[in-house]
Amino acid sequence: MHARPLVLAASAAAALLLAGCAPDAASEDAPLTVTDPWVKTAVPEDMMSAAFGTLTNTTDEDITVVAATSDVFPTIELHEVVDGAMAPVEGGFDIPAGESLTLEPGGYHLMIMELPEAIEAGDQVDLTLELSTGATVDLTATAKDFDGGNEEYHGSDMDMGSSE
Ligand SMILES: [Cu+2]
Numbered sequence: 001m002h003a004r005p006l007v008l009a010a011s012a013a014a015a016l017l018l019a020g021c022a023p024d025a026a027s028e029d030a031p032l033t034v035t036d037p038w039v040k041t042a043v044p045e046d047m048m049s050a051a052f053g054t055l056t057n058t059t060d061e062d063i064t065v066v067a068a069t070s071d072v073f074p075t076i077e078l079h080e081v082v083d084g085a086m087a088p089v090e091g092g093f094d095i096p097a098g099e100s101l102t103l104e105p106g107g108y109h110l111m112i113m114e115l116p117e118a119i120e121a122g123d124q125v126d127l128t129l130e131l132s133t134g135a136t137v138d139l140t141a142t143a144k145d146f147d148g149g150n151e152e153y154h155g156s157d158m159d160m161g162s163s164e
Contacts, residue, residue: 010064010082011162014126016147017141021060028154030056030137031057031058031059031063031131031133031135032055032056032057032063032065032095032129032131032137032145033055033056033058033136034053034054034056034129034137034139035053035054035056036053036054037051037052037053037127037139037140037142038051038052038053038121038139038141038142038143038144039051039052039112039120039123039125039141039142039144040105040113040119040143040144040145040146041118041120041121041123041143041144041145041146042050042115042118043115043118044115044116044117044118046115047113047114047115048080048111048113048114048115049112049115049119050105050110050112051068051076051103051108051109051110051112051125051127051140051141052102052103052104052105052110052141053100053102053103053139054100054103055093055095055100055101055102055103055129056095056099056100057095057096057097057098057099057100058098058099059097060096060097060098061097062095062096062097063094063097063131063132063133064091064092064093064094064096064131064132065078065092065093065095065129065130065131065132066078066092066096066128066130066131067092067129068110068127068128068129068130068134069127069128069130070112070126070127070128071123071127072116072117072125073112073113073114073115073116074113074114074116075112075113075114076110076111076112076127077110077111077113078092078108078110078111079108079109079110079111080107080108080109081106081107081108081109086104086111089108092132093108093121105146111129118145120143121143121144122142122143122144123142123143123146124140124141124142124143125140125141125142125143126138126139126140127140129137129142133145
């Protein structure tokens with residue numbers, strides 16, 4: 001539900017070491033909060049899934065999410081949907097100071113590629129967002145079924161009426 005402060009504190013400490021003379025305030029604060037993260041259920045035959053949620057920049061500087069990683073999924077790409085077709089987002093997700101970016105079906109999303117195993121409803125999926133600053137933000141997305149919006153994820157003629 002909430003980002004883990006312990007991990008954030010650790011990465012903030014690492015950032016302080018690297019920066020040398022960074023201000024010591026805000027070491028407890030996540031630069032980015034993630035609200036309602038969720039991931040679409042999928043079976044390996046789907047080959048892919050996607051994760052969503054609202055990313056809020058809690059700092060007074062612009063933030064760019066440059067990558068997403070997971071212990072479970074080998075490849076996660078940052079995508080957007082443009083005119084009904086997915087495309088990688090060049091440079092990552094830009095989130096201006098104090099603003100939010102919502103990842104949702106039909107829009108920005110974290111694309112989970114090469115799905116190695118099924119994602120079942122209720123599963124908790126741990127993901128890590130990497131920021132351009134080098135900081136990381138952990139989140140746990142809850143898996144849920146989502147039928148709408150599937151068309152955005154299939155450019156081919158398959159999956160027109162998959163039945164369980
Ligand atoms: Cu995608």
